[in-house]
Amino acid sequence: MTKQVQQLDRVIIRFAGDSGDGMQLTGDRFTAETAQFGNDLSTLPNFPAEIRAPAGTLPGVSSFQLHFADHDILTPGDAPNVLVAMNPAALKANLGDLPRGADIIANTDEFTKRNLQKVGYDGNPLEDDSLAEWRVHSVPLTSLTVRALEGFEISKKDAERAKNMFALGLLSWLYHRPTEATVAFLEAKFAKKPDIAKANIAAFQAGWNYGETTESFSVSYEIKPATLPPGVYRNISGNQALAYGLIAASVQSGLPLFLGSYPITPASDILHELSKHKRFGVRTFQAEDEIAGVGAALGAAFGGALGVTTTSGPGVALKAETVGLAVTTELPLIVVDVQRAGPSTGMPTKTEQTDLLMALYGRNGESPVPVVAPATPSDCFDAAIEAARIALRYRTPVMLLSDGYLANGSEPWRVPEIDDLPDISVEFTTEPNGDGGAYLPFKRDPQTLARPWAVPGTAGLEHRIGGIEKADGTGNISYDPDNHDKMVRLRQAKIDGIEVPDLDVDDPDGDARVLVLGWGSTYGPIAAAVRRVRKAGGKVAQAHLRHLNPLPANTGDVLGSYDKVLLPEINLGQLALLLRARFLVDVIGYNRVRGLPFKAEELAAVIQDVIDSD
Amino acid sequence: MTSTESLNGKGLALVPRTDTAQTLKDFKSDQEVRWCPGCGDYAILAAVQSFLPELGLRRENIVFVSGIGCSSRFPYYLNTYGFHSIHGRAPAIATGLASSRPDLSVWVITGDGDALSIGGNHLIHALRRNVNLNILLFNNRIYGLTKGQYSPTSEVGKITKSTPMGSLDKPFNPISLALGAEAGFVARTIDSDRKHLQSVLREAAAHRGTSLVEIYQNCNIFNDNAFEALKDPATRDDITVKLEHGRPIVFGTGDNEKAVRLSPYGGVEVVRRSEVADSEILVHDAHNPDPSLAFALSRLDDPAFEHVPIGIFRSIDRPAYDQLMREQMEAATADKGKGDLRDLLLAGDTWRIG
Numbered sequence: 001m002t003k004q005v006q007q008l009d010r011v012i013i014r015f016a017g018d019s020g021d022g023m024q025l026t027g028d029r030f031t032a033e034t035a036q037f038g039n040d041l042s043t044l045p046n047f048p049a050e051i052r053a054p055a056g057t058l059p060g061v062s063s064f065q066l067h068f069a070d071h072d073i074l075t076p077g078d079a080p081n082v083l084v085a086m087n088p089a090a091l092k093a094n095l096g097d098l099p100r101g102a103d104i105i106a107n108t109d110e111f112t113k114r115n116l117q118k119v120g121y122d123g124n125p126l127e128d129d130s131l132a133e134w135r136v137h138s139v140p141l142t143s144l145t146v147r148a149l150e151g152f153e154i155s156k157k158d159a160e161r162a163k164n165m166f167a168l169g170l171l172s173w174l175y176h177r178p179t180e181a182t183v184a185f186l187e188a189k190f191a192k193k194p195d196i197a198k199a200n201i202a203a204f205q206a207g208w209n210y211g212e213t214t215e216s217f218s219v220s221y222e223i224k225p226a227t228l229p230p231g232v233y234r235n236i237s238g239n240q241a242l243a244y245g246l247i248a249a250s251v252q253s254g255l256p257l258f259l260g261s262y263p264i265t266p267a268s269d270i271l272h273e274l275s276k277h278k279r280f281g282v283r284t285f286q287a288e289d290e291i292a293g294v295g296a297a298l299g300a301a302f303g304g305a306l307g308v309t310t311t312s313g314p315g316v317a318l319k320a321e322t323v324g325l326a327v328t329t330e331l332p333l334i335v336v337d338v339q340r341a342g343p344s345t346g347m348p349t350k351t352e353q354t355d356l357l358m359a360l361y362g363r364n365g366e367s368p369v370p371v372v373a374p375a376t377p378s379d380c381f382d383a384a385i386e387a388a389r390i391a392l393r394y395r396t397p398v399m400l401l402s403d404g405y406l407a408n409g410s411e412p413w414r415v416p417e418i419d420d421l422p423d424i425s426v427e428f429t430t431e432p433n434g435d436g437g438a439y440l441p442f443k444r445d446p447q448t449l450a451r452p453w454a455v456p457g458t459a460g461l462e463h464r465i466g467g468i469e470k471a472d473g474t475g476n477i478s479y480d481p482d483n484h485d486k487m488v489r490l491r492q493a494k495i496d497g498i499e500v501p502d503l504d505v506d507d508p509d510g511d512a513r514v515l516v517l518g519w520g521s522t523y524g525p526i527a528a529a530v531r532r533v534r535k536a537g538g539k540v541a542q543a544h545l546r547h548l549n550p551l552p553a554n555t556g557d558v559l560g561s562y563d564k565v566l567l568p569e570i571n572l573g574q575l576a577l578l579l580r581a582r583f584l585v586d587v588i589g590y591n592r593v594r595g596l597p598f599k600a601e602e603l604a605a606v607i608q609d610v611i612d613s614d
Numbered sequence: 615m616t617s618t619e620s621l622n623g624k625g626l627a628l629v630p631r632t633d634t635a636q637t638l639k640d641f642k643s644d645q646e647v648r649w650c651p652g653c654g655d656y657a658i659l660a661a662v663q664s665f666l667p668e669l670g671l672r673r674e675n676i677v678f679v680s681g682i683g684c685s686s687r688f689p690y691y692l693n694t695y696g697f698h699s700i701h702g703r704a705p706a707i708a709t710g711l712a713s714s715r716p717d718l719s720v721w722v723i724t725g726d727g728d729a730l731s732i733g734g735n736h737l738i739h740a741l742r743r744n745v746n747l748n749i750l751l752f753n754n755r756i757y758g759l760t761k762g763q764y765s766p767t768s769e770v771g772k773i774t775k776s777t778p779m780g781s782l783d784k785p786f787n788p789i790s791l792a793l794g795a796e797a798g799f800v801a802r803t804i805d806s807d808r809k810h811l812q813s814v815l816r817e818a819a820a821h822r823g824t825s826l827v828e829i830y831q832n833c834n835i836f837n838d839n840a841f842e843a844l845k846d847p848a849t850r851d852d853i854t855v856k857l858e859h860g861r862p863i864v865f866g867t868g869d870n871e872k873a874v875r876l877s878p879y880g881g882v883e884v885v886r887r888s889e890v891a892d893s894e895i896l897v898h899d900a901h902n903p904d905p906s907l908a909f910a911l912s913r914l915d916d917p918a919f920e921h922v923p924i925g926i927f928r929s930i931d932r933p934a935y936d937q938l939m940r941e942q943m944e945a946a947t948a949d950k951g952k953g954d955l956r957d958l959l960l961a962g963d964t965w966r967i968g
Binding site: 032035036038181225227228229230231232233234235244247248251256258260277278279280281282283285287288289291292295296297298299300301302303304305307321322324325329415416418456457458459460461462463464465466467468476477 | 630643645672673674675677679682689690693694695696697698699700703706707708709710711712713714715717718735736739939942943946947950951952953955956958959960962963964965966967968
């Protein structure tokens with residue numbers, strides 16, 4: 001039977017199942033196959049904080065959305081074209097996002113009376129006409145898998161668990177994905193359990209064969225590789241890119257990396273990743289608490305290391321006093337905040353941009369801290385190096401504001417040439433800088449206002465630093481009123497004077513009257529929305545802030561040259577508040593705090609409304 | 615590279631030594647010392663300044679890290695590297711420094727409030743990790759810098775500004791706490807006994823790993839004479855139990871001579887010397903890998919102040935944290951070679967376009 005092959009330019013697939021069904025793994029593998037095939041892609045994992053929520057319930061649903069295309073794309077997509085629903089809960093939890101005509105691949109084996117009742121279905125939606133708006137493919141994934149694995153030396157439970165690989169095989173067939181890497185992956189993953197490895201590979205192949213032979217799938221799809229700039233690519237998540245960026249910063253600065261960290265969602269993967277790379281001279285210290293994590297990083301920085309601490313909002317709150325100590329002792333330190341929904345514990349696995357004001361102002365005293373925010377998962381690599389550059393050059397703690405969406409989302413990344421990475425090397429002070437061979441630890445570089453950095457072990461430069469106010473120059477304890485005023489202003493002037501690139505504006509025809517501004521992870525959805533608006537004939541300019549403190553020097557000019565400035569934020573208007581105060585610009589906020597990234601369609605409508613309104 | 619074994623007991627093996635003779639003066643900074651007149655901190659500072667030259671270390675490789683409190687001003691008065699940090703966090707900051715710089719001799723200066731109240735968590739974790747630090751805990755059983763509130767080592771019923779009807783909480787015994795955290799080196803000494811203080815510092819410095827030294831320190835403003843019984847010639851010899859490794863534990867003079875023996879209940883007890891056979895007297899073994907007896911000895915002064923052990927309760931060798939960290943780094947490098955950034959970025963599935 002020859003099957004029809006249809007060409008598509010892009011597809012959005014969502015794998016959804018119970019949190020124990022292996023949906024994240026399935027999504028990861030499909031992503032790897034897709035990356036290898038050469039499509040552009042963007043992913044959105046979405047999972048509960050509970051490790052294993054009660055089976056078959058709505059709160060236990062875990063999903064993984066993947067958008068891939070033959071052209072460059074900016075978001076994981078608004079609405080899936082295909083939903084793989086491993087049980088009734090997965091169907092019910094995701095149906096609302098599914099546009100009319102989308103495909104549903106449902107595992108009929110799990111649509112039992114009991115499972116249906118658990119989520120409030122009176123009847124079986126696969127058997128009545130309630131899903132008539134969609135194209136339903138009912139596939140008994142579990143029983144097909146178990147049958148395919150008859151004769152394997154594994155338990156029935158293990159056979160059933162391989163159903164996600166059967167589903168992956170089926171989807172891989174449906175979208176013409178390369179399969180070799182998944183086979184190799186399974187062999188490596190279950191290297192110590194060869195029977196399980198064989199069974200999973202067999203399930204994967206059975207899924208593929210099922211697609212090819214069964215009549216419920218008459219069409220398969222091709223999405224041609226995307227034409228991206230030439231280079232070597234890999235797929236990378238935000239947390240992984242951030243970890244690699246920190247290692248690169250260590251290599252490029254010539255300083256050993258010291259990470260002090262306490263596990264916290266969604267930042268822990270950075271700790272996990274860095275702890276694998278001891279060969280790079282990386283020290284990872286899992287501290288007793290958040291405060292010790294940043295304290296140890298600061299202590300290491302005092303000793304001449306590239307000190308880093310990684311956390312999320314609740315951890316930043318705990319670290320505040322130590323960050324203030326780094327501000328006043330003027331030591332380099334990188335504080336990574338992978339923002340999550342708050343306040344308090346909030347929703348640990350969901351994303352937000354609500355820590356901006358805390359990063360800027362969440363300390364006692366006048367305590368200015370530079371803030372850098374990556375725009376995309378792969379940008380976390382460059383943003384980490386940029387944070388290190390600022391920290392080392394200006395001897396200051398730097399806040400690096402990632403978020404849950406960037407941390408767990410992934411996209412193809414053109415691997416940079418090492419020679420193209422910035423040189424951020426540091427020279428420690430080794431000679432006295434004062435009269436008569438004295439060392440003045442707070443004598444500043446006239447250009448950067450940075451103080452010298454003499455590390456313990458340097459003869460003749462023994463000195464003391466601390467949290468008490470320091471006399472300008474000598475660093476000795478000082479309660480002198482004028483000295484304090486001077487030091488407060490010097491510390492502020494140092495941060496204000498940090499050189500950051502100008503704000504780029506994308507305004508293709510130069511005649512837009514509306515500027516849509518963003519910062520951090522909203523870059524993708526905003527850029528995708530801007531494309532839609534322009535495609536429909538609308539005029540809109542776009543700019544994206546990567547440096548939140550100090551702001552680029554031309555920020556005020558950019559804002560002032562448009563009639564309207566729209567600023568979507570996943571908070572209640574934190575950057576808008578700052579821009580209004582600083583530039584007296586009547587910024588129009590668009591604020592949703594749902595723990596989810598914006599959708600391109602949603603933002604396109606908002607932009608269009610602003611364009612259309614007077 | 616030195617192996618874990620060979621570093622044990624050699625606290626300063628990796629710290630560069632000086633060829634130049636040093637004196638007390640070399641360790642005095644130019645800063646005016648600003649403790650209250652009569653404060654016990656002066657005696658400790660003088661003892662430390664006159665002790666440091668005998669270590670023979672390069673001055674630039676010595677670092678003093680402190681938290682907050684009267685004692686935490688200490689680093690400013692020493693001409694070494696110093697970091698006066700924030701309340702309770704000195705052990706955490708020193709952990710990062712000592713873990714990444716084995717060539718430094720790192721000293722933490724802290725007090726009973728700093729170490730046992732606000733920074734209690736960091737203290738016990740530094741002790742269990744065995745970070746290469748010398749922690750000097752100045753215990754005056756009161757909050758001095760905030761002007762006289764009770765501290766976590768104040769006796770129950772302490773009348774202070776914040777406890778006008780007496781404090782309610784049972785105090786920590788710092789030695790018991792440290793032994794409970796299985797610290798490798800635990801000692802107690804007194805500010806006024808320079809010879810004993812320096813002998814303990816000597817052993818602490820030689821110990822590789824965390825050494826905790828509790829120093830009874832008099833606050834003459836808010837808690838004067840807290841340790842007077844240990845200093846008054848009329849009483850001190852009868853209540854001070856000097857622990858010396860390998861020696862039977864006896865103390866007191868004349869009719870008041872006493873000895874320590876094992877009690878039938880699993881602890882230790884004080885008995886009249888005349889009522890006990892020599893063979894029954896407990897011989898102090900600071901190197902016993904089991905901390906139980908050291909813990910029992912630490913309970914002798916609790917809750918009464920009738921007999922107070924001072925000296926080294928425990929001194930055992932186990933690998934220090936920085937050493938274990940380095941060994942993992944070396945093992946990883948030996949296994950797969952030194953890290954290469956390009957290889958790292960290109961690891962895993964990649965594809966080429968164009």
